[in-house]
Amino acid sequence: MEEFKEILQASKITNESLLIIIKNENKMNEYSLNFQYFSAKKLLDKIRIDCKNELDEINKSQIDKQYLKSSIDRINLLCQASEEHFIFLNSLDIPKSEFVANYFQLVNSNINLNCKKNNYNDNSECNKFAILKSINTENLKDLPDSKLEFIESQLGKIYEEYKK
Known part of the structure; x- marks a missing residue:
């Protein structure tokens, strides 16, 4: 016992x-x-x-x-x-900017964020996502790690909130 x-x-x-x-x-x-x-x-x-x-x-x-x-x-x-x-x-020995670019592609193709309608609940996230989308891969290469980390973090928040 x-x-x-x-x-x-x-x-x-x-x-x-x-x-x-x-x-x-x-x-x-x-x-x-x-x-x-x-x-x-x-x-x-x-x-x-x-x-x-x-x-x-x-x-x-x-x-x-x-x-x-x-x-x-x-x-x-x-x-x-x-x-x-x-x-x-x-x-993998790839630049950190490439990690962020790949993660952006994953987020972009796997979220249900509807920015086309006037959905006021999503406006803030749509604006944030539009800003993130405007950063092209070439510009990512020039950013310091702190900014890349911030972008990844913002993408993560959007992904968690709107993933399919």
Whole structure:
């Protein structure tokens, strides 16, 4: 019976940690697939902190580590997968402006933002999107990382709000 209590306690401790790490890894995977370089880079810093904190918290537990081992292994695997997603983006060795241009194409073809009708709820987003559309690929090449990051962030907000 005591062993069963230990297993339940281990599950309680690790479930929340696993949920945090799984959510982070899924988001990093999405950013990588969408070529959102700056979002992935920012998330990676958070993931590193979360991974360390969650593993530290689990390791501080008084529960026998044999009951925590599979969760610790899973967290380590997910944390490493997140790192590898970002390594993949860097391995493409393309300019950051190209990441933003590719993400723009994805957003442009996968949103339901109707700017043709007088839909007052969407006017602000339509104006923002029109400004973003006016920046051509050649102009992106001349922008510093901070501006590219801002553009990617604005595209991300539009995408989240209006994706199909």
